[in-house]
Amino acid sequence: MLTIVFFAQTREIIDQGSVNIEFTTQLKDLETLRLLLISKGDNWDLALQRDKLLVAVNQQMTGWDTELKDGDEVAFFPPVTGG
């Protein structure tokens, strides 16, 4: 199982804070996961465009070619604006 969480605009556009997805070996990296999620609908496609999207695996920011494993927590969110 993968736990996928969303924050800020990304969460608002898809109107969900988190989803769980069954892990399969076809989900080889983050880009594959992103493409799978985009296929869920137009709002997912809008929310998960790569140009303004950051991604973290197990609470560490990382790149799109990062490989996934069962049990990972994946987070999608826009560039950060704290401080």
Next chain:
Amino acid sequence: MIKVQQNDFDIAKLYQQLTDNQLNPNGYGAIVTFVGKVRDFNQQQHVSAMALEHYPGMTEKSLQQIIEQAKARWPIGEPIIIHRVGELQPGDQIVYIGVTSAHRKAAFEACEFLIDYLKIKAPFWKKEQTDTGYQWVDARDLDQHAASKWIEQ
């Protein structure tokens, strides 16, 4: 010390913690603090309120990583970072950073490094209430630029 909290913070108490702390020896004669407050304008628009969201767990971890980087780079005591989340009003304090060191240069530089890196690496997101409704704040290239100066050659 790192705290992500809804409540306001007391600068005088934090100063005491920063300077009384056993982790910050008396030989540390330089204390630099930064406080960020909510502005009542942004991008030419009047801001009447703000909401701050974060990623519980990852936010604290990323702040700890930024602190570790600063400690590896400058001879400083244990810094304090406080960041507020939730509903805030113009004039409210948002962020506190306190750094101690033996001399001012390291304390100034480490404090600036901490706020510059916090702004581009720590998962916080601001949403502002303006005359045209609530809108998420866009990340600014200026902040990326400010942080890029700390990249070691």
